[in-house]
Amino acid sequence: MKYWRLPLDAEGIPVVRGIVHIINDRCKGCGYCIEFCPREVLAFSKEFNKKGYHPPMVVSDGCLNCHYCEQLCPEFAIYSEEAEPAAGKVL
Ligand code: SF4
Numbered sequence: 001m002k003y004w005r006l007p008l009d010a011e012g013i014p015v016v017r018g019i020v021h022i023i024n025d026r027c028k029g030c031g032y033c034i035e036f037c038p039r040e041v042l043a044f045s046k047e048f049n050k051k052g053y054h055p056p057m058v059v060s061d062g063c064l065n066c067h068y069c070e071q072l073c074p075e076f077a078i079y080s081e082e083a084e085p086a087a088g089k090v091l
């Protein structure tokens with residue numbers, strides 16, 4: 001999303017970023033995390049897990065550590081944790 005104007009102190013505000021962890025063999029390939037991630041961070045991978053499903057993979061570095069994928073996943077197969085803040089990066 002592009003904003004048409006920015007706060008004057010945007011350069012100095014640290015933006016929270018997340019690191020997504022996927023426990024491949026727990027995934028049942030429902031795609032909720034992919035469909036509802038507000039930053040389109042995830043996509044189906046081509047690999048198969050032990051259950052025969054395609055688990056998600058991370059396809060962008062836009063994760064904001066909102067934990068939404070974590071809340072949605074019925075199999076507790078995905079979670080995020082906070083990465084080092086990067087000052088001055090604009091959403
Ligand atoms: S934590 Fe939020 S932004 Fe990051 S992958 Fe999950 S749903 Fe997307």
Ligand code: SF4
Pocket residue numbers: 026027028029030031032033034055056072073074075076077078
């Ligand atoms: S929500 Fe969970 S079970 Fe569904 S695709 Fe994502 S990681 Fe797999």
